[in-house]
Amino acid sequence: MNLVEFARLAWRSRLLAFTLSERELRVRYKQALLGMAWAFAAPLGYVLVFTVFFDRTAKIETFGRPYPVFAYAAIIPWGFFAQALSRCSTAIVDNLVLLNKVSCPRETFVFSGIATAVVDMLVSAVAFPIVVLSFGEHFYAATFLLIPVILLQVAIAAALALFLSSILMYVRDVRHLLPLVTQLLMFATPVVWGQAAIRQRLSEPVFDLYVALNPMATVCESYRRALVYGQAPDWSLLGISSASTALFLAFAYWVFKRLEPGFADVA
Amino acid sequence: MSPKGYVRAEQIWKRFRADRNRQLLRDEVSRLRQRRKGTAAERWRWAIRDVSFEVQPGESLALIGSNGSGKSTMLKILAGIMFPTYGALTAEGRIGALIEVRAGIHPDLTGRENVFMFGSLLGLKRADVRKRFDDIVEFAELSDAVDRQVKYYSSGMGMRLGFAVAAFLEPDIMVVDEVLAVGDAAFQQRCLDRMREVMAQGTTLLYVSHDLATVEAMCKNTLWLDQGVVRGHGATHDVLGQYRRSVEVHSIAQHPSTTDVDLHIVASSGTDGGAVRSQGPLVLNLVVRSAHTRQVRVVLGFSEGSPAPIFIAQHEQTLRPGDNRSTCRVEQLPLPAGEYAVYATVLDDTGATLRNWSPIGHFEVHGLVLPPTPTGVVRLSSVVVDTSWHEDH
Structure with a gap:
């Protein structure tokens, strides 16, 4: 079974993946004077920009919560997603030197990119409590219900990263398109505005299809429910998104395995 | 299940696209269009054609041949970096490949960080690397430099570090591609000594070099590749003889x-x-x-x-x-x-x-037959000298 094999491989190559991402982080934070501050400052910048340009101009429905807190909660997982996408899609291309000289499971480069993005996400969440407190909001125990959601977002990132990184080996110019697509995807996901705004425009079956095709919508909304409103995730939507993500992941891994033997040839 | 260190290549073929130089969407689209029209002139270049051999655990095989003969491609296939187009490859156990020693080394990390990094690239656990850390540093003659960033190393130091890590992680199969050329003579000799030691422990050695003297010093058997085809395979001394004669014939033709x-x-x-x-x-x-x-x-x-x-x-x-x-x-x-x-x-x-x-x-x-050199000893020149021995009692 494709996914079982995938999980086994992911487990076996964890050490190398962690070492690679450790190297990545070390190198990055060694070079940048402000180090961790960059990962920390980026989400705050987004919150500021969203508040000024979206919330001020078109009043966004936040159901009684301050907009910066509302936005920040969804920026945390979205930042991870965007980061993982840009980092992992080029994971194989960027490691050509290693790829051509050292034999190791090729998936490792993708996994290490995701591990790096997870670390960055944790750092980016550091300022969240400060923002919450400064607006007089509360923390909720529902935060712990995000654990399955984190697994889902890692699986989504892994699926896209495996697919894109292997395709990119053969058609390298596609990477120039990626930042644009990621930006557009953000507006198709409840990051700037809430999921309710999207839901009211779609009929029930179409909305289910939307949640299946864009599982990041469920992830972002679950973060918001837990961190801002203290609610558990919508389990039925989480179910739909998880099922579709499993399919995407199986497909992406199949594509990756099909293309993998040729990586070193076109390196 | 074969024992660890066993290598067998069965009718390996490997081809590359001859027309491939860019990987852009535009090129792929035009290729698809050609294929649909039936005018697809896909040009392939065979780098390896029907190569078969077998190496027993603890034995050594050298690959020789002129530039472009497919040695490095064959080695990459053996190391699991490339995949053969046709044919089957069996390689039992962990493979330590030294295709280019500096490849796994990151310039922004210190020597110490790199040792652990490179170790896990080659499939070693952190504890295993820690156990061998002192040996590695000593072999690479780094001492204090180990906590300095590698970008401030001399090229010799970087190379020594790479070789030391690969040579001390005790792989079942060691694949070495022309990496000794960078070191000075003393270090080269120590590398050869180290390779001999790992071979004595049962590691299989696959070795590519243009330096026929080291091939003769390290490998029992030799495979001679010429434009992807096996031209000679057998005892090193015999194959090297054939190879040298072909070099001579080649240079007559060029003159x-x-x-x-x-x-x-x-x-x-x-x-x-x-x-x-x-x-x-x-x-x-x-x-x-x-x-x-x-x-x-x-x-x-x-x-x-x-x-x-x-x-x-x-x-x-x-x-x-x-x-x-x-x-x-x-x-x-x-x-x-x-x-x-x-x-x-x-x-x-x-x-x-x-x-x-x-x-x-x-x-x-x-007349006289040249006495064989001990493994790991490179003979510079094959001359026989008349000697007489006396045992003093």
């Missing part, structure tokens, strides 16, 4: 014969026209043809086929127009039994080359 000075061997013989024997005399009858009268220096080189001679002989003479006959006599030929090539060049009195260094013929020597 242009349009200069106004040329020379060739009329006859070669031992004593009184008999066979040439080790430690006996060698007589070469030469003819030097010249267009003008000039003062020249003729230099002869005696080699095993490659342009690097074992020893040389030279003679100054005045050439007259036409054929100039001369005889070169070596009193005690220090060569063991085998086939040898004679290379020659002619220089004028200013030192300018009148005839390029290329073979002018070859001769066979009978």
Whole structure:
């Protein structure tokens, strides 16, 4: 079974993946004077920009919560997603030197990119409590219900990263398109505005299809429910998104395995 | 299940796209369009054609051949970096591949961080690396530099670090591609010693090098690849002999014969026209043809086929127009039994080359057999010397 094999491989190559991402982080934070501050400052910048340009101009429905807190909660997982996408899609291309000289499971480069993005996400969440407190909001125990959601977002990132990184080996110019697509995807996901705004425009079956095709919508909304409103995730939507993500992941891994033997040839 | 360290290649074929140089969407689309129209002229280049061999655990196999013969491709397939187009490869156990030692080394990390990094790239646990850390640092002669960033290392230090990590993680199969060329002589010898040690522990060695002397020192068997095809396979000494002769033939074919000075061997013989024997005399009858009268220096080189001679002989003479006959006599030929090539060049009195260094013929020597060198010891030149031993009581 494709996914079982995938999980086994992911487990076996964890050490190398962690070492690679450790190297990545070390190198990055060694070079940048402000180090961790960059990962920390980026989400705050987004919150500021969203508040000024979206919330001020078109009043966004936040159901009684301050907009910066509302936005920040969804920026945390979205930042991870965007980061993982840009980092992992080029994971194989960027490691050509290693790829051509050292034999190791090729998936490792993708996994290490995701591990790096997870670390960055944790750092980016550091300022969240400060923002919450400064607006007089509360923390909720529902935060712990995000654990399955984190697994889902890692699986989504892994699926896209495996697919894109292997395709990119053969058609390298596609990477120039990626930042644009990621930006557009953000507006198709409840990051700037809430999921309710999207839901009211779609009929029930179409909305289910939307949640299946864009599982990041469920992830972002679950973060918001837990961190801002203290609610558990919508389990039925989480179910739909998880099922579709499993399919995407199986497909992406199949594509990756099909293309993998040729990586070193076109390196 | 075969024992660890066992390697078998069965009818390996590998091809590359000959027309591939860019990976852009545009190119892929135009290729798809051509394929649909049926005008797809997909050009393939076979880098490896039907190569089969087998290496037992603890044995060693060298891959030799000229540039572009497919050695490195074959090694990458063995190391699991590339996949064969057709054929099956069996390699049991952990493979430590040294395709390029500095590849796994990151310039922004310190030597210490790199040791752990490289170790886990090669599939080692952190604890295993820690256990060997001191050995690695000692072998690489890094001492204090180990906590410095690698970008401030000299190239020799980086290379030593890479080799030390790979050589101390005790792989079941060690794949080494021409990596020793960068080190100084002392370090090269220590690398060879280390390789011999790991082989003694049962590690299988697959070795690629242009340095035939180290091939002879390290490997029992040799596979000679020529444009992706096996030209010779067997005991190292025999295959190297064939290979050297082919190098000689190749350089004869390349030599242009349009200069106004040329020379060739009329006859070669031992004593009184008999066979040439080790430690006996060698007589070469030469003819030097010249267009003008000039003062020249003729230099002869005696080699095993490659342009690097074992020893040389030279003679100054005045050439007259036409054929100039001369005889070169070596009193005690220090060569063991085998086939040898004679290379020659002619220089004028200013030192300018009148005839390029290329073979002018070859001769066979009978008699003494060269004693084999111990594994890991590189013989610089294959000469036999008359020795006598006395045991003092």
